[in-house]
Amino acid sequence: MSKSFVLPNPAKSQEKYGFVFGIAFAVIMVVLLPLMIMDKGLFIYFGDFVSQQLMFYFHANEVVHNGGLLGWDWGTDLGSSFIGSYAFYLTGSPFFWLSCILPKTLVLYAIPWLLALKHAVAAVTAYAYIRRFVQNKDAAVIGALLYSFSGFQIYNIFFNHFQDVTAFFPLMLLAMEECVNNNRRGWFAASVALMAIINYFFFAGQVVFLILYFFVRVNCRDFRIDMKKLAALGMEAVIGVAIAGVVLAPAAMAVMSNSRVSQMLFGKDMVLYGDKTRIVRIIQSFFMIPDAPSRPNLFDSDYGKWSSIGGYLPLFSMAGVITFMGQKKRHWATLLIWICIACAMIPFLNSAFYMFNGSYYARWFYMPLLIMAMMTARALDDKTMKWKTGVAASVGVLIVLLLISFLPTKDKQDNTEFFKFASNYPYFLIELGVTLLGWIGLYFLYSRRKAGKPIFKQAVWLTTAACVACTMTMVYFGKYIGKDGKEYFEKGLNGINNIGISYENDDDDYFRLDISKNRDNYPMFWSLSCMRCFQSVVDPSIMDFYSSIGITRDVASRAELSSYTLRGLFSVKYYFDEIKENMKDLDLPGFVYDHDEVGYKVYRNEYFIPMGFTYDTYVLDEDMKDEKNEVKERSLIKSLVLDEKQAAKYKDIITDADGEHPNTKEEYLAECEKHQAECCEGFDYDSKHFATKITLDQPKLVFFSVPYESGWSATVNGKPVEIEKVSYGFMAIRCEAGENQIHFGYELPGLKLGFFVTLGGIALFVLYMLCSKKLFSVKYGTQTKFYDYAPVSGIRAARAYTDYLSQAYQPKAAAQPDEPEAAETEPTEVPAAEEKGDDQTDGTSE
Secondary structure (H helix, E strand, C coil): CCECCCCCCCCCCCCCCCHHHHHHHHHHHHHHHHHHHCCCCCCCCHHHHHHHCCCHHEEEEEHHHHHCCCCCCCCCCCCHHHHHHHHHCCCCHHHHHHCCCCCCCHHHHHHHHHHHHHHHHHHHHHHHHHHHCCCCCHHHHHHHHHCCCCHHHHCCCCCCCHHHHHHCCCHHHHHHHHHHCCCCCHHHHHHHHHHHHHCHHHHHHHHHHHHHHHHCCCCCCCCCCHHHHHHHHHHHHHHHHHCHHHHHHHHHHHHHHHHHHHHCCCCCHCCCCCCCCHHHHHHHHHHHHCCCCCCCCCCCCCCCCCCCCCCCCCCCCCHHHHHHHHHHEHHHHHHHHHHHHHHEEEEEEEHHHHHCCCCCCCCCCCHHHHHHHHHHHHHHHEECCCCHHHHHHHHHHHHHHHHHCCEECCCCCCCCCCCCCCCCCCHHHHHHHHHHHHHHHHHHHHHHHHHCCHHHHHHHHHHHHHHHHCCCCCCHEEEEEEEEEEEEEHHHHHHHCCCCCCCCCCCCCCCCEEECCCCCCCCCCCCCCCCCCCCCCCCCCHHHHHHCCCCCCCCCCCCCCCCCCCHHHHCCEEEECCCCCCCCCCCCCCCEEEECCCCEEEECCCCEEEEEECCCEEHHHHHHHHCCHHHHHHHHHCCCCCCCCCCHHHHCCCCCCCCCCCCCHHHHHHHHHHHHCCCCCEEEECEEEEEEEECCCEEEEEEEECCCCCCEEEEEEEEECEEEEECCCCEEEEEECEEEEEEEEECCCCCHHHHHHHHHHHHHHHHHHHHHHHHCCCCCCCCCEEEECCCCCHHHHHHHHHHHHHCCCCCCCCCCCCCCCCCCCCCCCCCCCCCCCCCCCCCCCC
């Protein structure tokens, strides 16, 4: 058995952090620069990247510069708290805050550079972690690149904000190792706080993975845990979460009522995937370049199309992982990966990474992929590792996938077809071809290693080339199927400076837009509010509203034109209809053609109702439950929806509709005219308030199509009034006869609680750091690396180990590994530790 050695630090040599940073940064830029040149400095990809990510960066930059970080965001859907909506996407990201240095007109040009920076940081943090277990620095560089450009990473360029998480995740594992093995106090707390702030959704999965990691490491001899260190880990975890409270508390209050959070698995769905392609898609994604988001290729499916299924390691595929697991069966990393495989295959266990949510995601795969990257680097550096089985198994899976692609299929006319099994056969062949090129490179390295020749310089550059090729394959295909850059400029970005409609130039202080299909979020570029919005995390009242009237609202608000009542209810003044060939006139009651602008026909609502208008009648929520969704929707323009308690409370100023509902477009327009006659004058608003006035002949309830939230408070003529939640999710207040000065103030729910929790966390952190030595008898170590194998790369580590033992434990001497076949050598930087017996192996669990 190989002897584990934890060595005294010889003359310290320079680590390769700068090198791995530069390589990773360059890989992304080599891939993106041609596309950036094509699109005048921008990176215009496809799907969510161009429908969400670019808009969100632009809009969030504008909100932050306008001082709206902690307030209400009028530009997202019908309105939501900014932190509540964007804590999942941006607000905790260090990269986002770096972009806020720039004005909004330049922020989109920074996106590709930030992508490169994210990958570079991911490579650096992965290198720091992997170096703890891998002797050769070049092998650690390779492992870092495999993590930074894994199938998960290149898939999720589509979801730009996922890269924020993967960039820093290795620090959590590194900090745990430092806390346990070197008594480093505070690092783990800082890493927990950082990851919780960056993204609460991913943080939930990280908690689960860290628990698994701890339990598989706890019996390892290089994981020197005791009760004091366990207590320290526990305290630092709590302190880290507390420090993040200022972000977590508001975000939690914003999302816990989201219907997507409350979905759970039951019955057979807990143990079997309903999608019969899911497991084979997972397996495929680890052995070849993954399919593009929303485009399952070889195993086509309508489910899990955006679930981030990807795990391929460039050049090496799963060869190194299989090699390691086959020959290190009792190693902690092998056990951890087996557990992760079980979690991936069993729905209930998979959902544990998302607080047992029923929606399927594979967005936790980056965590075991870091371990897999380490295993591959270790297998490459360990002279005892035999790669034949790993290579054969990986090639075998690839051959099986190729054979599957030849299976015959039936077309719609029941004719037999060949070479149609894959949805996009040419792209499948490209994926396969690039993967096979990787195998040629791996065979070259395998041959050199078998012949006793140096491999690491060649391996680094081949890995780099493979990262470029794999990333290019995914990104260029996405660009091919995505939006044309010229069209994106003309119909989206061009409006930033050239749109004529604005709140400053219009007769009305505030209004909303609506826009054509497939142009989600474009109005964010124009700084205009829009009822059509592609944003997964919006105010829960919006979700409640659409659900109540039978309109699906999962990731976006996309009411059809047939739901014309909503345009009046939401104070929509303009409709932007994308100009296309053979287009028909807009069929939307009350809207008339006004002018052409930035690639759209603009229609103006002649029956526009300003924000804040009155109702004379109501319908009971209970009575409407049995009505058709169409009736529910159309009644909203005539009557407020109240519960029984509200109806009794305001019976002196509003009457029962007695079953009368608008049934025709003419009746709808007549109701709009009534509201126009009794509505608010002016509308002053910002992220902290809105104010208006209305003059009434008699007391009435005044309705605002602003989502109800506990953070709102209201006064009328300076006196506090109660805000009622009406019409399935909006706000109304009582106003009296005469002139009413209305003021609504907004305070982010959970902010005060989160602020004090954060203050408490910081105070605890300071106290903890001051008392650590006394509480935990801390004596800081310097054991930064733990190796339990003889490297291919050289024998200086072994000689250092021998010298150390001969000096410290004479006459005892250590067995020295055989002379290596390779000539590449380097000093090993590992400080001294307690003596271990010959039968001990650092990485082996008992």
